[in-house]
Amino acid sequence: MSENLRRYQTGKxxxxxxxLLLMQKPDHGGHLLNRLTAVLPEEWTVDSGRIYRxxxxxxxxxxxHSTWVTEDSGAPIRQYQLTDHGRLRLEEWVREMEVRQQSLASFLATYRQIVNENSSGADA
Known part of the structure; x- marks a missing residue:
C-alpha cells in the first residue's frame, strides 16, 4: 500500500x-460526523457508529447531557451539550496531548539527528 493511501482510525x-467540538457548540451525531470530517486530516477515517456509541x-x-430537539418539519434529533464534568475530561485530554506532542517531537528530532549523522557518515 502506498504511504499516501494509508488510512488511520481516529481511535481513542x-x-x-x-x-472539543461540543465545547464549541451543542450538536447532534450526524452533524458532528460532518464537523469531524472537516477538521480531521483526510487520512483519518471516522466510523459513524463509533460516534453514536x-x-x-x-x-x-x-x-x-442530551435533549431531544425538533428542527423545522424533521424528526426529533438528540442534541448533545458538554457538561462541567465533560470540560474537566477535555482538560485531561489537553494535558495528555501536550505530553504526547512533546514525546513525538523528541522522537522526530532524534530520528532526524540519526538520519543526518548516517547521511554524513556515508559521505566520509
Missing part, C-alpha cells in the same frame, strides 16, 4: 475531538 482521540458512553459518564 475521537473522544477528545467530540468533546461514544456519545452515549460520554452521556452515561456525565460528560455530556
Amino acid at each position: 482521540h475521537l473522544e477528545a475531538f467530540i468533546l 461514544l456519545l452515549r458512553e460520554l452521556e452515561a459518564t456525565g460528560c455530556l
Whole structure:
C-alpha cells in the first residue's frame, strides 16, 4: 500500500475531538460526523457508529447531557451539550496531548539527528 493511501482510525482521540467540538457548540451525531470530517486530516477515517456509541458512553459518564430537539418539519434529533464534568475530561485530554506532542517531537528530532549523522557518515 502506498504511504499516501494509508488510512488511520481516529481511535481513542475521537473522544477528545467530540468533546472539543461540543465545547464549541451543542450538536447532534450526524452533524458532528460532518464537523469531524472537516477538521480531521483526510487520512483519518471516522466510523459513524463509533460516534453514536461514544456519545452515549460520554452521556452515561456525565460528560455530556442530551435533549431531544425538533428542527423545522424533521424528526426529533438528540442534541448533545458538554457538561462541567465533560470540560474537566477535555482538560485531561489537553494535558495528555501536550505530553504526547512533546514525546513525538523528541522522537522526530532524534530520528532526524540519526538520519543526518548516517547521511554524513556515508559521505566520509
